[in-house]
Amino acid sequence: MGKTIAEINERIKRGEAVVVTAEEVIGIVEEKGAERAAQEVDVVTTGTFGPMCSSGAFINLGHAQPRMKIHRAWLNEVPVFCGIAAVDIYIGATEMAEHDPLNEVFPGEFRYGGGHLIEDLVAGKTVHLRATSYGTDCYPNRAWERDLTLADVKEAWLFNPRNAYQNYNVAVNLSDRVIYTYMGVLRPNLGNANYCSAGQLSPLLNDPLFRTIGIGTRIFLGGGIGYVAWHGTQHNTEVPRGPSGAPTRPAGTISVIGDLKGMSPRYLTGYSILGYGASLAVGIGIPIPVLDEEVVRAAAVRDEELVAAVVDYSHDYPQGTGKLLGEVTYAELKSGSINLDGKVVPTAPLSSYSRAREIAEKLKDWIAQGRFLLSEPVELLPCSAREEEVG
Amino acid sequence: MVRHKVVLHFPHEQVDKPIVSKLVRDYNLDFNILKASITPREEGLLVLEITGEDDDYQRGMDYIKSRGVSVQPLSQDIRRNDERCTHCGACLAVCPTDALRADRSTMEVLFDDEECVACELCVKVCPPRAMEIHY
Ligand code: SF4
Ligand code: SF4
Numbered sequence: 001m002g003k004t005i006a007e008i009n010e011r012i013k014r015g016e017a018v019v020v021t022a023e024e025v026i027g028i029v030e031e032k033g034a035e036r037a038a039q040e041v042d043v044v045t046t047g048t049f050g051p052m053c054s055s056g057a058f059i060n061l062g063h064a065q066p067r068m069k070i071h072r073a074w075l076n077e078v079p080v081f082c083g084i085a086a087v088d089i090y091i092g093a094t095e096m097a098e099h100d101p102l103n104e105v106f107p108g109e110f111r112y113g114g115g116h117l118i119e120d121l122v123a124g125k126t127v128h129l130r131a132t133s134y135g136t137d138c139y140p141n142r143a144w145e146r147d148l149t150l151a152d153v154k155e156a157w158l159f160n161p162r163n164a165y166q167n168y169n170v171a172v173n174l175s176d177r178v179i180y181t182y183m184g185v186l187r188p189n190l191g192n193a194n195y196c197s198a199g200q201l202s203p204l205l206n207d208p209l210f211r212t213i214g215i216g217t218r219i220f221l222g223g224g225i226g227y228v229a230w231h232g233t234q235h236n237t238e239v240p241r242g243p244s245g246a247p248t249r250p251a252g253t254i255s256v257i258g259d260l261k262g263m264s265p266r267y268l269t270g271y272s273i274l275g276y277g278a279s280l281a282v283g284i285g286i287p288i289p290v291l292d293e294e295v296v297r298a299a300a301v302r303d304e305e306l307v308a309a310v311v312d313y314s315h316d317y318p319q320g321t322g323k324l325l326g327e328v329t330y331a332e333l334k335s336g337s338i339n340l341d342g343k344v345v346p347t348a349p350l351s352s353y354s355r356a357r358e359i360a361e362k363l364k365d366w367i368a369q370g371r372f373l374l375s376e377p378v379e380l381l382p383c384s385a386r387e388e389e390v391g
Numbered sequence: 392m393v394r395h396k397v398v399l400h401f402p403h404e405q406v407d408k409p410i411v412s413k414l415v416r417d418y419n420l421d422f423n424i425l426k427a428s429i430t431p432r433e434e435g436l437l438v439l440e441i442t443g444e445d446d447d448y449q450r451g452m453d454y455i456k457s458r459g460v461s462v463q464p465l466s467q468d469i470r471r472n473d474e475r476c477t478h479c480g481a482c483l484a485v486c487p488t489d490a491l492r493a494d495r496s497t498m499e500v501l502f503d504d505e506e507c508v509a510c511e512l513c514v515k516v517c518p519p520r521a522m523e524i525h526y
Contacts, residue, residue, distance in 0.1 A: 049477065051518065109515055184481045185516050192484040269477055271518035281477060281518070336493065348484035350518075352477045353498035 002292040008042045009373050017042040019367045021360040022206045022288075022299055029300035034293045037300070043367055043374065044288040044299040046203040047220070047359030050196050050351030051271050051279040053182070054162035054233060055093040057118055057260055060154040061129065063087055068141030073131040074098065078117045082131075086139055090159075091117055093280035103275060107180040113278025116270030118158070121150045122222070123265040156260035158222055158268070162232035164284050166204035166252040167308055170195045170328060170338075172345065175314035180275025184350055186313055193310065193338055193345045198356035199303045199330030203286035204252050206299040208245040209386035210237075212288050214377025219256065220285030220363045223267035226258025227375070228286075237383040244301040245385065248327065249309055252381065256284065267359065283355060285363040289374050303330035310340065394442045396425065396465040398509055399455065401435030410458050411437065418451035419443055426508045428487035436487060438465060438508045468525045469509050471502040475521035482513040482522065 011017040018041050020028060025044045029037045059080075061070075069086040072079070077097040081090040095114040102108050120127055131144040150156055171183035171194045179186045184194045199205065207213050217228040232253025239247040267283030290296045310325040311317050328338045334353070337346050366372035380386075401410075406429070414420040420443035427437050441448060452462050469490075478499045482491045490507035493500055513522045 050479070107515075111520075185484055187484070194481075194484060269475075269519050272515075272520060273518055274515050279518075281479070334495070334498070336495065346483070348482075349480035349498075352479045354478040357498070 003042070003290065005289050005291075005374050005376050008289050011042055012367055012370055012373055015370055017367060019043045019045060019364045021357070021364055022046045022201050023357065023360070025296065026200065026300050026302050029296060034297040034300070038290055038293040038296045041290045041296060044206065044290060044296070045285055045360045045363040045367065046201055046206045046288065047283070047285040047356040047363065048164055048198040048202050048351060049267065049283040049355035049359060050198075050281060051182070051273065052160060052163045052282040053094050053279045055158070055160035055280045055282055056114065057091045057121075057156060057158050059089050059091065059156045061087040061089065061148075062152070062154045064141055064144045066141045067139045068131065068133050068144050069136055069139035070131045070144075071133040073129065075129055076112065076117050076120065076127045078112070078114055093118065094277050096278055107275025109274065110272045110276070110278045113270070113272075115278050115280030118260075118280055119265045119268055119270040121156070122260060122263050122268050124149055124151070150261060157257055158226065158260050158263065159229070159257045160282065161255050162234060162253045163256050163282055164203050164232075164254050164286075165197070165250055166202070166208070167247050167306075168196045168250050169311040169317070170308050170333065171313045171317070172310055172325065172340070173314045174312045179314055181313045182273055182276045182279075183313060184348065185274060190340060190343055190345050193333070193340070193347045194350055195308060195333045195347060196350040197308065197330070198351055198353055199306050199334065200301060201353070201356045201360055203284060204254070205246050205301060205306060207286075207288050207295070208241065208247065208298055208301075209389070210252065210381040210383040211295055211298075211386060212291060212377070213254070213286060214380040216375055216378040217286065218372070218375040219287070220283070220359055220366075221256055221258040221263070222260075222283055223264030224258055224262030225372070226256050228254050228377075228381075229257045230255040231381045235382070237385055241385065242305055242307055244298050244305060246298075246301055246306055248307040252383065254381070283359050285359040287363060287367060287372070287374055303334060306330045308333070310338075392442060393445045393448050394440065395448065396438065396440050398463045398465050399435075399437040399439065400461040400463075401437065402459050403433050405459055406433070406435040408458070410455060410460060411439070413454065414441070414451045418447045418454070420447055420451050426488060428508070430487050430510060430512060436508060436510050463509070465509060469504065469507050469511065469514070470523050470525055472521045472523055475519045476500065477519055477521075479518060482517050485512040485516050487512065
């Protein structure tokens with residue numbers, strides 16, 4: 001017999017819900033079987049924390065006196081997007097502060113960009129606004145400067161077009177020189193292999209066919225509350241899959257939104273990626289309602305069963321050849337080294353597993369204490385594999 | 392008699408030359424190798440404790456520098472700002488020693504400054520810039 005989200009919420013309100021993390025559910029399903037686990041467990045919490053470049057924040061600055069239709073603006077010298085209404089702006093996570101040397105001195109350090117600005121705002125720090133305009137009859141002001149904090153602006157929402165990638169490549173370097181990529185520093189001749197997923201804790205790997213995660217799903221976002229707004233850009237579900245249904249290539253993504261004012265710099269951290277650019281590390285946790293056996297079985301997936309593809313970032317990735325060098329499991333990646341054609345290659349993550357675990361635990365506590373209820377998705381996200389199964 | 396701890400950075404083309412052995416032969420210096428490794432850029436990194444007469448030490452270091460080897464005192468200190476470290480693990484790809492390593496059960500990245508040779512490779516690689524140089 002299945003459960004509904006409404007029934008699970010009743011149990012959460014009564015303080016009776018059984019909530020476990022995506023790590024804990026592995027042992028439960030192993031010990032009791034999926035059928036009993038589906039009856040006993042109500043919610044499985046997941047987590048991930050890693051650089052997510054496709055992130056940013058909408059802010060309404062409130063009006064200056066006299067009023068101004070902002071044409072160009074900078075916050076802490078980071079240019080912000082102004083091509084919307086008079087005082088609405090968007091901070092892009094990878095935008096660099098003016099006069100940053102970028103990669104002129106290679107590899108560039110990218111010390112301060114949009115991600116750092118968002119972190120500073122969330123940390124309550126004062127940032128400096130500079131705005132210019134051409135003046136109109138209704139908005140005569142042409143220049144505006146002021147210091148502000150997050151508390152001073154009218155609205156501030158984190159709105160990220162693509163986050164929480166369902167699986168990702170493992171990056172290596174086959175060339176004979178060091179390369180600097182968004183996947184970190186890659187030493188020559190297979191010197192290291194970098195990966196970026198929380199594996200068995202990762203939200204979308206635990207609901208591989210998007211049976212529960214949809215538009216309107218309430219989530220842990222940046223330390224506060226957010227929602228799944230839509231599927232993310234580049235969302236792709238036509239990919240090879242393993243036994244749990246989990247994709248073995250980069251696949252689904254989500255677009256997320258939430259009030260920046262409730263978030264924390266611990267889970268929204270500005271990153272400087274050497275030789276590449278600035279970014280924002282985002283913490284996301286998604287609760288998976290255990291509706292039935294299928295759901296809990298998929299959520300019990302373990303690192304040993306989750307596979308990622310190894311890609312050469314010196315040639316194949318930049319040239320888009322589509323060539324893969326092999327496949328490895330997350331269990332191998334997390335052991336500290338992988339074996340590629342007989343060569344032992346040390347691994348390094350970019351996604352923090354310890355912080356992913358912290359997020360899953362935190363979300364579990366929120367739900368167990370009745371402070372976080374599950375929401376009913378308005379519509380599920382597109383997924384060809386699920387739609388074929390149902391249809 | 393003087394005793395100094397120094398970090399030597401060997402450029403790529405000098406890695407296989409017998410530069411250090413000359414210190415013993417021509418400058419009467421004694422050394423202990425505290426750490427030796429090849430960095431990702433194929434540069435050599437050697438941390439030595441050198442003892443000898445002050446005069447010999449100065450001349451020995453002048454000789455080494457003339458071969459393109461940089462000499463830094465090991466007084467500079469790399470520290471981790473634990474508040475900023477997100478335990479992402481990006482530094483594991485570059486640290487030439489065991490100073491930065493992962494605890495595989497907690498998946499936290501541990502920093503052991505006893506093992507650190509102050510090569511600074513982690514400093515710019517760390518995305519939240521948690522590794523700091525203190526002088
Ligand atoms: S790269 Fe920096 S933040 Fe990441 S684990 Fe190393 S010290 Fe910590
Ligand atoms: S400076 Fe950084 S990379 Fe170099 S040994 Fe110390 S911890 Fe490792």
